[in-house]
């Protein structure tokens with residue numbers, strides 16, 4: 001196999017993986033509603049221990065406890081995990097008060 005056909009195979013594999021990705025993901029536009037502040041079923045947010053899982057097709061957020069409810073409806077879903085981590089300011093010393 002020469003370099004050109006090897007590159008073509010790699011490119012075809014890349015394109016097929018992009019097809020899979022576009023099947024489970026949607027790019028939000030200015031009119032899309034994204035529920036990324038709290039879980040759809042409770043008040044957990046990105047500051048909860050496990051973070052908030054945002055479905056990249058429906059743009060709905062779920063905590064780890066309620067994530068299985070969404071996975072039951074959308075088994076091939078892809079999620080973005082949003083997690084807020086608070087850092088104590090004394091780590092930075094004099095830079096941050």
Ligand SMILES: [Zn+2]
Nearest residue numbers: 039042063066
């Ligand atoms: Zn929840």
